[in-house]
Amino acid sequence: MICASQLTRSYRMGHESIDAVAGISLAVPQGDKIAIIGRSGSGKSTLLNLLSGLDRPTSGMLTVNDKRLDQLSRTEMAEYRLKTIGVIFQSFQLIPQRTAFQNVELPLILSGMSPANRREIADEWLSKVGLHPRRNHLPYQLSGGEQQRVAIARALANNPKVILADEPTGNLDSGTASEIMQLLLSLCHDSGATSVIVTHDAQVAERCSERQFRMQDGTLTEVPIDANH
Amino acid sequence: MRTTEVLRMAVHNLWQRQVRTLFNLTGIVTGCVVLLMTAAGTYGTRNAIHALFDSSDFARQIYIFPGGFAWEEPPEGEIVIDAEMSEVRRERIRLALASQWNEARRNINPRYDISTDELDSIRKLPHVIAVVPEVTTNCSVQTDADSISSGITTMSIHSSTLRQSLLAGALPDAGDREGVLVDEFLAWQMGFRNDTDLPKLVGQKITIEYRVAKNRVANIYNSLAEKWGQLGVDDLQQQVQFLQTFVQLMGDLDNTSLNDDQKAQLRSLIGSGIGEPGATPDVLETREFTVCGIFHTGDSNPVAALFRQWFHIVRSGLQVHPDVALEIYESQSDANSFYNATVFVESSIFLREVTSALQAEHFNPQSSLAILEHIDIQIEQSAWVIYGIAIAVLLTASVGISNTLILSIVERTPEFGIMKSLGARDSHILKLMIAEGALLGLVGAGFAILLSLLIGACGQSLLKMYVESRTQTELAGSLFQFQLLPMVLVLLISVTLCVVASLLPAWRAARLDPVVAMRRT
Numbered sequence: 058m059i060c061a062s063q064l065t066r067s068y069r070m071g072h073e074s075i076d077a078v079a080g081i082s083l084a085v086p087q088g089d090k091i092a093i094i095g096r097s098g099s100g101k102s103t104l105l106n107l108l109s110g111l112d113r114p115t116s117g118m119l120t121v122n123d124k125r126l127d128q129l130s131r132t133e134m135a136e137y138r139l140k141t142i143g144v145i146f147q148s149f150q151l152i153p154q155r156t157a158f159q160n161v162e163l164p165l166i167l168s169g170m171s172p173a174n175r176r177e178i179a180d181e182w183l184s185k186v187g188l189h190p191r192r193n194h195l196p197y198q199l200s201g202g203e204q205q206r207v208a209i210a211r212a213l214a215n216n217p218k219v220i221l222a223d224e225p226t227g228n229l230d231s232g233t234a235s236e237i238m239q240l241l242l243s244l245c246h247d248s249g250a251t252s253v254i255v256t257h258d259a260q261v262a263e264r265c266s267e268r269q270f271r272m273q274d275g276t277l278t279e280v281p282i283d284a285n286h
Numbered sequence: 287m288r289t290t291e292v293l294r295m296a297v298h299n300l301w302q303r304q305v306r307t308l309f310n311l312t313g314i315v316t317g318c319v320v321l322l323m324t325a326a327g328t329y330g331t332r333n334a335i336h337a338l339f340d341s342s343d344f345a346r347q348i349y350i351f352p353g354g355f356a357w358e359e360p361p362e363g364e365i366v367i368d369a370e371m372s373e374v375r376r377e378r379i380r381l382a383l384a385s386q387w388n389e390a391r392r393n394i395n396p397r398y399d400i401s402t403d404e405l406d407s408i409r410k411l412p413h414v415i416a417v418v419p420e421v422t423t424n425c426s427v428q429t430d431a432d433s434i435s436s437g438i439t440t441m442s443i444h445s446s447t448l449r450q451s452l453l454a455g456a457l458p459d460a461g462d463r464e465g466v467l468v469d470e471f472l473a474w475q476m477g478f479r480n481d482t483d484l485p486k487l488v489g490q491k492i493t494i495e496y497r498v499a500k501n502r503v504a505n506i507y508n509s510l511a512e513k514w515g516q517l518g519v520d521d522l523q524q525q526v527q528f529l530q531t532f533v534q535l536m537g538d539l540d541n542t543s544l545n546d547d548q549k550a551q552l553r554s555l556i557g558s559g560i561g562e563p564g565a566t567p568d569v570l571e572t573r574e575f576t577v578c579g580i581f582h583t584g585d586s587n588p589v590a591a592l593f594r595q596w597f598h599i600v601r602s603g604l605q606v607h608p609d610v611a612l613e614i615y616e617s618q619s620d621a622n623s624f625y626n627a628t629v630f631v632e633s634s635i636f637l638r639e640v641t642s643a644l645q646a647e648h649f650n651p652q653s654s655l656a657i658l659e660h661i662d663i664q665i666e667q668s669a670w671v672i673y674g675i676a677i678a679v680l681l682t683a684s685v686g687i688s689n690t691l692i693l694s695i696v697e698r699t700p701e702f703g704i705m706k707s708l709g710a711r712d713s714h715i716l717k718l719m720i721a722e723g724a725l726l727g728l729v730g731a732g733f734a735i736l737l738s739l740l741i742g743a744c745g746q747s748l749l750k751m752y753v754e755s756r757t758q759t760e761l762a763g764s765l766f767q768f769q770l771l772p773m774v775l776v777l778l779i780s781v782t783l784c785v786v787a788s789l790l791p792a793w794r795a796a797r798l799d800p801v802v803a804m805r806r807t
Contacts, residue, residue: 132712
């Protein structure tokens with residue numbers, strides 16, 4: 058369950074204060090799949106950073122799975138990122154010196170899992186995303202779509218309760234994007250996790266979510282499903 | 287996150303940046319090698335010098351004389367300096383007065399001999415092999431044709447130098463009381479002059495007469511002092527002069543104002559015949575010995591020659607079993623004390639310990655200790671200079687490591703950002719960076735140990751050859767002796783320096799904001 062109330066994230070630009078997220082309120086029940094659409098600079102990624110625990114709100118309350126993110130310590134926040142959420146980035150964010158397998162293995166290492174279990178789980182996820190044969194390839198040896206598959210496998214490896222995807226197909230061609238979205242949706246569905254997908258593509262949002270929100274100038278408005286049709 | 291995983295990732299990261307790792311390691315290895323070689327060289331050189339000294343028995347001997355005097359601070363109130371003066375001058379005057387006080391104390395209770403009880407207590411000291419009192423007695427060797435004046439002294443059965451100086455025959459067994467070693471000059475005097483003649487003397491029986499001799503200077507002086515009170519002559523040289531004058535006066539004893547009892551006491555004290563000019567001392571005893579070996583008094587060992595010169599060590603023409611020498615000595619004198627003795631120590635490395643114990647008993651020990659300690663200090667001082675240079679190299683290397691790690695944070699910022707986005711804690715990043723530093727230190731020190739052992743093995747023979755050719759002396763053992771402790775210490779120093787060098791970069795990496803970090807991808 059994601060619950061935000063009067064959530065604000067401000068940045069200072071010289072003497073001026075800019076609200077990237079301006080007092081939004083949001084409630085997403087466990088297992089729901091939502092999409093946040095909006096133009097570049099509307100505050101989508103800032104909201105996602107807040108939800109993923111990479112950033113902290115300036116004011117307001119943010120609760121994810123009964124955890125008050127705005128009150129967590131640095132260590133608790135790291136624990137939250139490790140165990141509660143899985144994040145998929147537009148630019149994949151794979152570690153270039155590590156193989157596909159090692160990238161997927163990383164969150165499992167951080168959670169203190171034994172090497173045997175790690176190997177089993179990482180291989181299983183690589184199989185699920187169809188990349189097991191290329192497990193020992195470095196990111197630069199993989200195509201964009203393959204890199205995003207690795208990123209998806211890595212994000213889901215720890216069985217997160219919430220999956221956050223920031224423009225997951227933004228760097229891919231339309232064909233590959235479609236495949237990746239299909240894969241992501243399928244895996245999200247199987248895991249039963251709450252998913253928040255940020256995109257500027259209305260079609261993607263429509264395909265992958267049960268509810269849609271529009272972000273504009275830091276404010277969030279729910280878009281009725283019918284309005285998209 | 288498990289420690290093994292931290293280490294595995296650290297190894298992976300270092301391996302990924304091989305060139306940078308290699309440059310970092312070069313500084314560490316250089317510093318560690320210098321440290322290790324200095325430690326091994328210092329230890330090896332010191333041992334080689336000790337072994338060189340140990341090759342001469344004299345370096346393992348301590349010559350003790352009575353009269354060793356322990357300085358004491360005068361009791362409070364004993365020294366009063368009632369005058370206006372600077373503190374520096376007051377201290378000088380105080381020391382002079384304290385010295386005067388100590389001098390007076392020494393005159394009240396002088397010591398001129400070493401008792402047999404004291405010798406027994408010295409024998410019980412740790413690392414003491416034997417204590418042999420000096421007993422040198424005049425005697426004459428009777429041959430068919432002549433009577434040759436010579437001297438009997440204690441055979442140093444513990445002396446390897448004596449064994450090395452044998453020209454013919456062998457040292458007698460420890461329990462052989464009849465065996466005697468004959469000096470080559472005495473053999474020459476006895477008519478055994480050709481080299482081929484010397485072995486013929488071995489096994490022959492010789493007759494030795496020993497006569498009533500003058501008591502030892504110290505004993506006579508003490509006896510006089512006992513009978514007549516303090517004579518006011520403390521210095522040994524002065525005592526000898528005093529007694530020489532005294533013996534000359536004995537010839538004119540009847541013309542003195544002494545009464546008959548006093549004259550009789552003096553004659554008895556000095557020994558029969560001595561008071562009468564031209565008289566020959568009476569033969570006290572005749573003994574027969576079997577020659578078991580011929581020795582020479584020259585020293586091929588330069589250290590032994592040096593010590594012989596320093597301590598005025600004289601070898602008599604005949605050397606007999608220590609117990610026999612003692613019997614002869616005691617038969618001539620009712621004194622159960624000795625003017626000096628030789629303490630045999632296991633090795634020169636125990637000289638300090640035994641010397642301190644002897645000084646505590648107020649003996650005056652003389653040995654090679656001062657020279658050895660001086661050499662040790664010189665070696666140690668040189669070593670510390672090199673240690674300083676090595677530490678400076680290591681510090682420079684660690685600053686380089688710190689700099690490299692700070693630069694690598696810039697390069698690895700996205701990586702740290704990704705790790706944090708996946709749930710890495712600050713402590714995980716901190717541990718990872720510190721582990722990388724520690725591994726550099728560990729691997730660097732490990733390489734340094736291997737390299738040092740290699741250099742030590744290769745350079746050892748060359749250096750030894752060079753030193754031996756320069757000093758004309760054969761060195762025992764290795765000049766580079768690697769010990770476990772310095773290796774462990776170098777390992778610890780290296781790892782500690784590298785860990786300290788990585789602390790600041792690690793802290794900066796750990797505090798990176800993941801959002802900012804990932805934007806640099």
